[in-house]
Amino acid sequence: MNLQQIGQQAKDASYELAITDTTTKNAALEAIAIELEVNVAEIVAANNKDIEAGKAAGLTDALLDRLLLNEERLAGVIADLRSVIGLADPVGEEFDGKVLENGLKLCKRRVPVGVLGVIYEARPNVTIDIAALSLKTGNASILRGGKETINSNLVLVKLIQAALEKVGLPTTSVQYIENTDRALVGELLKLDKYVDMIIPRGNSGLQKFCKENSTIPVIIGGIGICHLFAEKTVNVEKALVIIENAKVQRPSVCNALDTLLVDADIAEIFLPKLAAHLLPLGVTLVAEEKAKAILGDDAQLAQEGDFSREWLSLNLGVKVVADLSEALSHIREHSSEHSDGILTNDFTIANKFINAVNSAAVYVNTSTRFTDGSQFGLGAEVAVSTQKLHARGPMGLPELTTYKWIGIGDNLIRS
Amino acid sequence: MNLQQIGQQAKDASYELAITDTTTKNAALEAIAIELEVNVAEIVAANNKDIEAGKAAGLTDALLDRLLLNEERLAGVIADLRSVIGLADPVGEEFDGKVLENGLKLCKRRVPVGVLGVIYEARPNVTIDIAALSLKTGNASILRGGKETINSNLVLVKLIQAALEKVGLPTTSVQYIENTDRALVGELLKLDKYVDMIIPRGNSGLQKFCKENSTIPVIIGGIGICHLFAEKTVNVEKALVIIENAKVQRPSVCNALDTLLVDADIAEIFLPKLAAHLLPLGVTLVAEEKAKAILGDDAQLAQEGDFSREWLSLNLGVKVVADLSEALSHIREHSSEHSDGILTNDFTIANKFINAVNSAAVYVNTSTRFTDGSQFGLGAEVAVSTQKLHARGPMGLPELTTYKWIGIGDNLIRS
Numbered sequence: 056m057n058l059q060q061i062g063q064q065a066k067d068a069s070y071e072l073a074i075t076d077t078t079t080k081n082a083a084l085e086a087i088a089i090e091l092e093v094n095v096a097e098i099v100a101a102n103n104k105d106i107e108a109g110k111a112a113g114l115t116d117a118l119l120d121r122l123l124l125n126e127e128r129l130a131g132v133i134a135d136l137r138s139v140i141g142l143a144d145p146v147g148e149e150f151d152g153k154v155l156e157n158g159l160k161l162c163k164r165r166v167p168v169g170v171l172g173v174i175y176e177a178r179p180n181v182t183i184d185i186a187a188l189s190l191k192t193g194n195a196s197i198l199r200g201g202k203e204t205i206n207s208n209l210v211l212v213k214l215i216q217a218a219l220e221k222v223g224l225p226t227t228s229v230q231y232i233e234n235t236d237r238a239l240v241g242e243l244l245k246l247d248k249y250v251d252m253i254i255p256r257g258n259s260g261l262q263k264f265c266k267e268n269s270t271i272p273v274i275i276g277g278i279g280i281c282h283l284f285a286e287k288t289v290n291v292e293k294a295l296v297i298i299e300n301a302k303v304q305r306p307s308v309c310n311a312l313d314t315l316l317v318d319a320d321i322a323e324i325f326l327p328k329l330a331a332h333l334l335p336l337g338v339t340l341v342a343e344e345k346a347k348a349i350l351g352d353d354a355q356l357a358q359e360g361d362f363s364r365e366w367l368s369l370n371l372g373v374k375v376v377a378d379l380s381e382a383l384s385h386i387r388e389h390s391s392e393h394s395d396g397i398l399t400n401d402f403t404i405a406n407k408f409i410n411a412v413n414s415a416a417v418y419v420n421t422s423t424r425f426t427d428g429s430q431f432g433l434g435a436e437v438a439v440s441t442q443k444l445h446a447r448g449p450m451g452l453p454e455l456t457t458y459k460w461i462g463i464g465d466n467l468i469r470s
Numbered sequence: 471m472n473l474q475q476i477g478q479q480a481k482d483a484s485y486e487l488a489i490t491d492t493t494t495k496n497a498a499l500e501a502i503a504i505e506l507e508v509n510v511a512e513i514v515a516a517n518n519k520d521i522e523a524g525k526a527a528g529l530t531d532a533l534l535d536r537l538l539l540n541e542e543r544l545a546g547v548i549a550d551l552r553s554v555i556g557l558a559d560p561v562g563e564e565f566d567g568k569v570l571e572n573g574l575k576l577c578k579r580r581v582p583v584g585v586l587g588v589i590y591e592a593r594p595n596v597t598i599d600i601a602a603l604s605l606k607t608g609n610a611s612i613l614r615g616g617k618e619t620i621n622s623n624l625v626l627v628k629l630i631q632a633a634l635e636k637v638g639l640p641t642t643s644v645q646y647i648e649n650t651d652r653a654l655v656g657e658l659l660k661l662d663k664y665v666d667m668i669i670p671r672g673n674s675g676l677q678k679f680c681k682e683n684s685t686i687p688v689i690i691g692g693i694g695i696c697h698l699f700a701e702k703t704v705n706v707e708k709a710l711v712i713i714e715n716a717k718v719q720r721p722s723v724c725n726a727l728d729t730l731l732v733d734a735d736i737a738e739i740f741l742p743k744l745a746a747h748l749l750p751l752g753v754t755l756v757a758e759e760k761a762k763a764i765l766g767d768d769a770q771l772a773q774e775g776d777f778s779r780e781w782l783s784l785n786l787g788v789k790v791v792a793d794l795s796e797a798l799s800h801i802r803e804h805s806s807e808h809s810d811g812i813l814t815n816d817f818t819i820a821n822k823f824i825n826a827v828n829s830a831a832v833y834v835n836t837s838t839r840f841t842d843g844s845q846f847g848l849g850a851e852v853a854v855s856t857q858k859l860h861a862r863g864p865m866g867l868p869e870l871t872t873y874k875w876i877g878i879g880d881n882l883i884r885s
Contacts, residue, residue, distance in 0.1 A: 300883035421879030464836030
């Protein structure tokens with residue numbers, strides 16, 4: 056099976072999915088849930104193979120944990136799948152409807168994007184997750200998981216396709232690229248004749264590769280170099296609680312805090328309290344010179360590039376800035392435009408910050424950890440986009456759709 | 471001046487434009503209008519140089535006409551510019567506002583995209599047009615026109631920058647790549663550190679080059695391989711009027727009709743009437759075998775690839791199809807997803823067509839010529855997008871914006 060064939064089949068399936076009603080799409084999701092429930096043993100056995108191969112290949116415990124799909128985790132995946140059934144189907148919504156002066160009845164109708172190409176790593180639950188969100192929005196999908204989870208993924212896709220067949224939808228609605236050769240990713244990115252949108256869910260290397268090689272629009276996202284600026288009017292005790300939450304609660308995710316900027320006016324008071332609060336929690340402060348001078352042995356000196364890194368750890372960059380203007384300059388230079396916030400009690404400065412920072416999510420007196428589909432009440436999260444076109448921030452189901460204009464006339468010609 | 475510098479300057483300007491109020495942006499547009507009015511002689515003289523160079527280079531009359539910017543045309547450009555002043559500024563609109571259960575006050579705010587890279591050919595009025603629409607929406611722009619209009623464009627950009635200076639906005643808000651070396655286009659397409667969106671306004675070769683080489687999101691568009699399907703219940707006389715309008719009114723534009731599909735049930739009656747109606751208007755019918763068999767000497771036989779061409783001329787492809795299903799297959803295979811329509815009196819078939827055809831604009835009993843920003847009542851047209859992400863069909867001012875999420879909490883942490 057070559058990629059051209061997979062693409063053609065996906066496109067053909069997408070035409071059928073686009074006119075499939077919500078009841079049938081939900082029935083497909085329920086059928087998948089049942090297939091997963093009935094075949095737990097087979098899934099866990101396949102996952103065991105991946106785990107054993109991973110151990111043999113010397114993968115870290117953290118990575119092995121991400122690969123793991125045991126009975127308990129599978130129950131969670133199935134529960135998530137059933138929650139997608141409960142979400143509203145965005146397809147078919149009509150909006151911006153109007154009748155023009157010439158009599159043309161015009162509206163936009165929300166329709167599926169078509170064919171999604173999704174490239175991901177490690178966690179096999181993404182296979183079910185993306186298949187479900189794609190089907191719910193009437194999109195066909197071509198999946199490409201990491202080679203570490205190939206056994207798990209092949210079983211999961213087989214079960215998804217069995218479920219699709221049972222409800223009478225094309226099994227090619229969800230396809231998987233079985234060949235683990237990395238060259239296939241490059242080929243997928245050129246399949247613009249069939250694929251309408253590429254979603255890379257992985258590290259910055261994957262994002263960069265997709266951006267540089269794809270002839271298909273790519274949803275760049277999921278890389279968060281996130282900032283908080285502690286402005287001089289801040290309530291110090293409350294700020295420390297927010298900073299702790301943003302940094303410590305789950306340091307390995309994209310919305311975790313990477314850099315704290317501290318107003319020079321309060322640095323002498325603030326930084327020692329910061330150290331006293333965070334060091335016992337295992338945080339390592341990585342400070343530029345001015346901050347290091349105040350923090351002394353409580354911090355290590357920042358090296359070249361440290362403020363352009365997504366830490367994904369308990370490290371926290373710390374920098375003293377003269378004022379709002381320097382804070383903005385630093386954020387513009389270093390932010391990945393994911394989530395950035397200000398901690399302040401000054402109304403005017405808070406609004407200046409909101410206006411000036413152009414990130415997917417901009418916060419006042421709030422932890423950066425909120426940038427998340429479920430936290431934002433979207434019901435589902437496809438990805439967190441850090442690009443500016445199509446969608447920004449957490450993407451839910453509507454962001455897997457587009458619209459078409461529908462024009463109806465009574466034998467109407469342009470004059 | 472290298473492109474990196476231009477990019478950095480554009481990005482810096484974009485930060486200022488993003489927080490510039492509508493009054494100032496409109497003042498800039500009025501100042502540009504005045505600069506153009508005051509310096510008509512200089513503009514016309516520069517344009518004359520382009521025209522003379524074009525003649526010397528042996529450009530066709532049609533192309534020379536596109537290059538021409540005389541006093542009358544300039545008056546039109548200035549009038550269009552002033553009409554942009556009257557349009558609503560989409561920037562700053564807040565929507566989807568809500569307070570989450572945890573107290574987070576969340577909304578989306580419409581903001582400029584940032585820096586636009588626009589690559590275009592021939593017509594120098596595009597320079598003013600794009601500069602105006604970019605400024606109105608708070609975007610900085612980097613322009614790259616065709617080498618045939620370099621003299622005109624350099625004067626126009628000089629005047630734009632003089633106007634910007636007069637109202638106190640950065641002159642780098644609108645920059646022009648003066649070097650006409652084609653390699654610069656390739657470099658611009660890789661400037662993803664600074665440029666947020668590429669708009670290529672030109673032929674399919676330019677579109678393809680941008681799609682294949684850009685690391686920046688590209689708005690593909692403006693190529694229309696447009697279809698009408700004359701279904702068997704159609705009112706023949708009314709259909710001929712629509713087909714004439716779609717094909718003959720302005721054959722050189724993207725929303726002109728390229729292929730007519732005719733239901734086999736009416737082909738024997740319909741096609742001779744079509745020939746009798748269109749041939750006197752100078753149309754050449756290019757027919758596949760079945761249609762050719764009916765049309766005889768009134769048509770020429772279609773060659774390989776003829777149904778995948780945007781004619782941009784008075785040629786019209788004609789094909790007999792067995793039914794709706796074959797019409798849909800043909801459209802899916804050959805349409806550029808710009809504008810496709812059905813001519814029918816059958817309610818069910820009309821709706822099936824609307825549901826099944828996934829083009830930017832889908833019509834019933836309406837000329838394809840309506841796909842246009844001013845016809846759709848958008849006030850301005852940046853481009854006609856034929857891609858599925860971000861925007862489809864005619865793009866107005868809102869399509870030059872994106873949104874950011876704003877989250878405000880009272881010292882809020884994620885639990």
